[in-house]
Amino acid sequence: MNSPFHYSPSPDLLRAYSEMLQWDIMRHPPFRDEIEKGKMFGILLVKDADGVVSSLAAFSGQIADSFHWQGFVPPIFDYLDEDGYFKVHEREISALNRVISEIENHEYASLLREYETLKAETDNAIEVARRRMAEAKTIRDARRKEGVSQEEETLLIRESQYLKAELHRCKLAARQQLAPILERIDECKARISGLKEKRRRMSENLQRWLFSNFRMLNAEGESKDLNTIFVEYNGIVPPSGSGECCAPKLLQYAYLHDLQPLEIAEFWHGESPRGEVRYHGAHYPACHSKCLPILGWMMRGLDVDQSPSSSLPGELMPEIIYENERFCVVNKPSGLLSVPGKSDAPSVVSLLRKHYGRDVFPAHRLDRDTSGLLLLAFDVRTQSRFHRMFEMRLVKKTYIAVLDGDISVTSHPLEGRISLPLAPDLNDRPRQMVDIYMTNGGKDALTDYRVVQVKDGLTHIEFHPLTGRTHQLRLHAASPLGLGMPIVGDKLYYRNNRTPCSRMLLHASAISFSFNGTPYSFTSNPDFPKK
Template sequence: MASTSLSDKFHFFEEDVSQIDLPEKFTFPFSYQAHPLAITAAKQVQRYLESSFENNHNFGLDPDQEGLIIGKMFGVLVIRNQVGQLGFLAAYSGKLDQGDQLPYFVPPVFDVFEKGNFYRVEEVNISALNSEIESIEKNTSFQALQNVFQESKDQSAREIEDQKEAIRQSRKERKERKTEALESLSTEEAKRIIDETIKESLKQKYELRVLQENWQNKIDELEKELEPFLFKIEQLKEERKSRSNKLQKQLFENYTFLNAHQEEQSLLTIFIENLGITPPAGAGECAAPKLLQFAYSNDLKPVTMLEFWWGASPKSEIRKHKEYYPACNSKCGPILGFMLDGLEVDENPMKNNPAEGKELEIIFEDESIIVINKPADFLSVPGRFVKDSVQTRIRKKYPDAFLVHRLDQGTSGIILLAKNHEVYVKLQRQFTGRTVSKKYVAILDGLLKEKEGFIDLPLRVDLENRPFQLVCYEHGKPAKTKYEVISEENGKTRIHFYPITGRTHQLRVHAAHPSGLNTPIVGDDLYGKSADRLHLHAAHLEFTHPTTGERVNFTKKEEF
């Protein structure tokens, strides 16, 4: 096993960083501007990965490399050691190749691959149970019995249904005979016919009951023969389930994390006891917890950190090679919430009101509707931390007003409001019926080969990392966009988007995803690189006026 000593993990900067000012506070990991020190460290790690890294893991960067392609998130943590020297630690999320620890990177919080630990021992026991279950299921006698049993059930079902159908047909014939007898025969003769039909009915019911009982007896006999096999399989599965649950709990207890106060909590405490939820798969395996855990365990002072993606993008998420990303919310949110306690951390930027000092421009207003030009970085509706929004401001003047649709916080442009619920319903029908025409202007961070086209990528929310959206063909909702290139300048592309559907982050994902345009919108801090603002503007909106019935349209030019 590779050494986990501090000397292997503490890396000095290859470049002179003495002129870079240290940050006043530690990085808020879920939304940040990468600090120059962290960027310098990340680039040094990337050079190492490009030139000196020896591993069989296939990141998808070498087209000739075999094996499953899995890109990875890497992280760097700039730290000071016990004597005040500045350096950094590096880590990767999850595991690489066969799970062996690598000298350059900090170890996992808990190493499930360590020989002799409880996880490896119990994993062998559970694997043995799986093998025993598989051996029984593949037993030729068991398989032959199962086949006979299933064939008997199928045949019995067919024969019983055929008999029931014959009874139904006979019932119709008997009814016709009784009707004809009552109409054309004497009372005595008609009574004889009716008695005959009753006997026939009773006979058929008896025959059906005998058939059902015979088949049930045969199936019961086959079940008795199968029972020893099935009982053993069920017994083994119950034991496997019990062992797996105990192992999972033990694992949660052994994944223990420190904070800056040197206090300790386990995954069990952080998720199950504190939040009442089961830890997500892979919780504690991300780069950020690994880095902080190693720093706290070795008396190293965290200064700043960042995470970057290395390798090919996954099919569903948007991850660009070498780009910086925030920590994930579902796995890392609760863990880092504990681990950062005791550090002076940058304030969550989501708590700042981006609309402070900005005004809403009313483009048009009448007795039914209000058309507004929303500034960039202005919420459409109240958020978790900030309540100031288009909706709250308009409702101060018009308490019954409704937002008919929304724009992302970073998106500027035309947004429509109804002054009452009746108007809102009429306008909503137009949006859901797709009779509203919309045009957006965006600047993409790159050039496109195709000057116009159509994007069809279904979307759903990333349940483990809201508010990110995923491309998902199984559970995603249809999302369709037309586009046309307007101009190109300085390696950037000005483009018009015509969304046919209106999914959350639709244009941003369709622009950035490899199966879309593979070119993110300038300033997209979720799916691309942050800038002064998100260069996306709702420039044109056309719909049928809910009161006059006339087709109306509004245009507002972008300011970028």
């Protein structure tokens, strides 16, 4: 079977997906209305005991509040029965949410208003006493300048002591007045905290119960629940929605009905979710946060194709453009990691360490599929200097890219700036997403661009990144909120076969900076494959 994480759909898979789109159910109003907003569909080709090949179809999650639609495999576990354990306990948690909201928005809010009103009154009384004391001091100081007798000085001292005591009594009275309301506020906060802790425990218990009922099969006839799978994989609780993606549902159905999985693919249908880059009809890999642990278990016993990313020759050496005693500049080929990853795949750093027989430290990184100029230091101090230079935008970089689309037929100018904050897509690493309002940990990302030419429906462009966010250029190109034209060959943000290419057409073509008073400038021409 092909890997659900690295694949190109075969003609048979594409044909099965096309046939699925013709089913009557696809035009059923509740079904159609929801999927047009965006939904992932999966196709699995299977073979039965007689050697007959057929296709199975699945959708992620639910459609119109149901798991069950004719022509699609059922869920691994259906928890939507209104009188069932999950829905009953879900309603209990919802009721608790309403209680918490009622207390916070009424009782607690009312106590805070009462406190603020009383606090303003006591603060005003203290301020009056403080001003009275200050005014009296001004008068005393003036009288002392004119000269006072010993008896008068004693009276002035007594007046000062009295007014200070009055201010102290005023503050004490304020604390005494505020104490009861503060006590009630603390009691209310403690009650809210107790209810929230109860809600947390109820939610955790319900999720644990839910995931214990997702019994995932594999090709060897074994089964494990989701709790166990995730604990053994990375020691965490399964993310919400685990077990409800297309690939697990399809494999589970195949195993239950003694069908041999042959090929699998997932296709996006409908609009792209806000902030993400999804194209209608394009195929996508299974997600990592939920499906990587699950499918790792479920595919045991299957002969799964090896990831193509591991086929890079181990001794592919980056071209050294320049070197001195402090740093070097290399030309990284597409497909080579910049720094060592989780596997033993070669990287620029590992290869240069072997070449030089010493440590090297990257000043920045290029994506695996991006080629071009990469700056590395020979010591940590120099690396730190380069990091500060990048932060201060003292290092200028230029990238050359080819975009799948004609910018001249869009409303975008031929030269401009893209400003789209980016954040990690926590549900589908390593993808990033646009985070316009920076509510998901997003950071500002700025890119200047200039169109070089438009040829054969493709836009040749220069990018000048002002920030260095992960996948910045790829998302600024592909996102509908950016240029809306993905980089040709980008298998992460554009999985369409309209312009097939053996690599991503993005190349770091120039880098310039000053170091110890000496200007440096390096250029590199891309080695893009001919169309």
